[in-house]
Amino acid sequence: MPDPLLVICPVSEPMKDRLAPYFDLYYLNDIRDIGAWGQEHSNARQILTDGHFGVTPDVMTALPNLSMISCYGVGYDNIDTAVCTARGIVATHTPDVLNAEVATSAIMLLMACYRELLRDQHWAKTGLWAEHGVAPLTRSLDNRPIGILGMGRIGQEIARKLAPWSPEILYHTRTPKNVPFEHLPDLVEMARRVEALIVITPGGAGTQHLVNQNVIEALGPEGTLINVARGSVVDEGAMIDALIDGRLGWAGLDVFENEPHIPERLRKLKNVVLTPHIGSATVECRAAMGNLAIDNLLQFQRDGAVKTPVPECQ
Ligand code: A2R
Numbered sequence: 472m473p474d475p476l477l478v479i480c481p482v483s484e485p486m487k488d489r490l491a492p493y494f495d496l497y498y499l500n501d502i503r504d505i506g507a508w509g510q511e512h513s514n515a516r517q518i519l520t521d522g523h524f525g526v527t528p529d530v531m532t533a534l535p536n537l538s539m540i541s542c543y544g545v546g547y548d549n550i551d552t553a554v555c556t557a558r559g560i561v562a563t564h565t566p567d568v569l570n571a572e573v574a575t576s577a578i579m580l581l582m583a584c585y586r587e588l589l590r591d592q593h594w595a596k597t598g599l600w601a602e603h604g605v606a607p608l609t610r611s612l613d614n615r616p617i618g619i620l621g622m623g624r625i626g627q628e629i630a631r632k633l634a635p636w637s638p639e640i641l642y643h644t645r646t647p648k649n650v651p652f653e654h655l656p657d658l659v660e661m662a663r664r665v666e667a668l669i670v671i672t673p674g675g676a677g678t679q680h681l682v683n684q685n686v687i688e689a690l691g692p693e694g695t696l697i698n699v700a701r702g703s704v705v706d707e708g709a710m711i712d713a714l715i716d717g718r719l720g721w722a723g724l725d726v727f728e729n730e731p732h733i734p735e736r737l738r739k740l741k742n743v744v745l746t747p748h749i750g751s752a753t754v755e756c757r758a759a760m761g762n763l764a765i766d767n768l769l770q771f772q773r774d775g776a777v778k779t780p781v782p783e784c785q
Contacts, residue, residue, distance in 0.1 A: 474772060475512045477502075477534070480521035480543055486761040490519075493769060499530070509533030517541065517768055522564075523730065523748070525549020531558075539771045542781075543764040544751070545569060545625075546701060548675035552783040561784045563767040563777045565760040567624055572756035574628040576749065577669050577699045580723025583744040584667075584695045585612040590741065612636050618665035620658065620681070621672035621700065622648045629669055641665055644672075658682075662689035667697060674701025684709040687719050695721040699750045702728040711737050725750050 476494035490496060494517075502508045506529075509515070515534050520526055522544030531537065531554055540550060540562045547564050555562050583589060587609045593599065594606040614637050619626045622642040627650060630640050640652040643661045647654040655661035658681065662668055668690055672678045682696070682705040690696060696719060698705050707728040713719035715736070723744045727733050730748055737743060751760065767777045 475515040477515055477518045479524045489765050505530055505533045522546040541764045541767045543760055546674055547781050556783055561777055562781045563779050564781050565763040566779055568759040568763055569751040569756050570624050570628040572753055573625045573699055573750040574632045576725055577629050577697055578632055580697050580744055581667060582612055584721040584723045585610050589744060616665045618661045618668045620670045622650055626671045659685050659689045662686045667695040670698040670700045670704050672700050672704055674703045678704045680706040687713045690719060692717050693720050697723045699725045702726040714740055714742055
């Protein structure tokens with residue numbers, strides 16, 4: 472009998488095909504009562520989820536033999552790692568394979584803000600060009616002072632990919648990294664010195680509202696805030712207020728505090744570019760993430776080891 476695998480997140484057909492020989496797949500949205508399912512499948516040891524869905528406490532409680540959670544994504548703030556370590560559950564994630572794609576998404580949002588891509592598309596598509604003449608000038612992205620909040624795997628890739636625009640890069644993290652950029656121990660001070668701030672830390676309690684009203688106001692009316700990390704890292708209410716009354720210039724956002732819901736007053740603004748959490752969402756990148764998530768599941772099933780545990784479970 473194949474082992475039961477509880478699948479909490481959407482998975483592609485190639486992922487299902489790769490899992491099918493090794494597991495009986497059960498989908499959480501088909502299971503009305505996870506408690507009853509857990510009793511019936513008390514041998515269930517493994518879960519596949521993603522950064523958005525994570526694993527809720529009722530699912531953890533329902534599975535007495537849960538031993539391994541494979542997260543299809545690098546952020547795992549919706550998995551309670553304290554419960555994992557207390558119960559001896561190994562959680563894994565998919566670092567590195569998405570660095571390049573999330574970095575591209577950050578730069579895409581940054582460029583769209585600086586060069587007013589959406590306004591100019593509107594200008595071209597709606598006949599404003601013929602009616603009013605050429606569109607107003609935009610700002611160059613070349614030679615800007617840019618701050619990166621979080622200088623890990625993805626932050627460093629963003630810095631690498633920004634190089635052709637010759638930015639002056641500053642960064643803020645709790646501990647300095649071995650990178651050729653100036654480390655600013657004070658985030659407000661960094662926001663004051665840069666023109667654009669790119670947020671790429673993990674989510675969760677440790678970074679909740681790290682980008683608060685003080686940081687936003689330090690970035691200022693000429694400033695651009697880019698968030699490809701987690702919605703929780705930015706005080707969304709304070710950011711929207713500042714975008715409305717001009718204390719913050721622009722925002723390019725891929726993540727939001729209450730996904731998939733985006734406040735209407737944010738959606739209505741002209742000085743924002745919004746995408747629906749698609750930082751890693753290309754066919755190529757998702758295939759690589761899916762393969763790594765499945766490699767972890769299969770190796771654990773085979774010999775109890777995993778390739779990429781989250782740091783808390785190493
Ligand atoms: O603070 P450090 O020295 O641990 O540096 C990490 C930084 N970071 C923070 N910076 C300032 N204040 C904090 N409270 C704080 N907590 C963490 O974020 C490190 O430089 C960076 C995280 O890097 P990695 O662990 O390599 O994560 P990766 O792969 O770059 O992904 C970042 C996040 C994911 O967790 C997802 O939420 C999103 O990007 O896709």
